[in-house]
Amino acid sequence: MGESKRRYPAEVKREVLRLKWEEGWSNRSLMDAFGIKNVSQIKQWARWVQNGEEHRLRQPVGKQYTYGKGPQDSEIDRLRQQVEYYEMKEALRGKYQELERRWPRKSSSPSSSSTGKRIR
Template sequence: MGKRVHYPEEVKKKVVQLKLEGTHTNQELMDMFGIKNKSQIKTWMRWFRNGESHRFAQPLGKQYAYGKGPEDENELIKLKKKIAYYEMREELLGKYQEIERKWFQKYSSKS
């Protein structure tokens, strides 16, 4: 088995954000961030979709249950991460709704 690679939490979040914006392919993201395998991106996307973004911060080899992150993490840090998650989610939802609105205007006016 090959050497396991750890990606910082910020890289994981940035990759998910860029992927959700739809501006980059998996291969482009792999090249930009030095990710070895596209399945890693798919895993991060699955975590995000399932609301498991707390897993972005977990160390290699640790599979924490929800809310059971590293013991040294205090309540304030957990709340800040939760706020950041919901802010990112809200921003992406707004972008999606804008794209959907433009698409609807474009195709409903052709009738």
């Protein structure tokens, strides 16, 4: 049978990237030293860190977090996301109010008031 997916702790992933960037280890030597089967794995970890997604180093194998659903790195990150949410909410509120101003106003015509029915 085929071998199951290999799990690497976040500390190992960080150490691999440190050795690669700070000490100049080659991908081949890192693969041999840590038992990594494919160079694309190292490249993926590096891409996550370079894109500011270091929290993905801690995610379980096969688990892909959608934006904002994964573990947070810090309270500051959580607060940044909250600020972005409220800024977006405020922008949408302003757009809604602008649209509402453009809507035709309800007018009270003599025919509607005499029959007692409201025109919508």
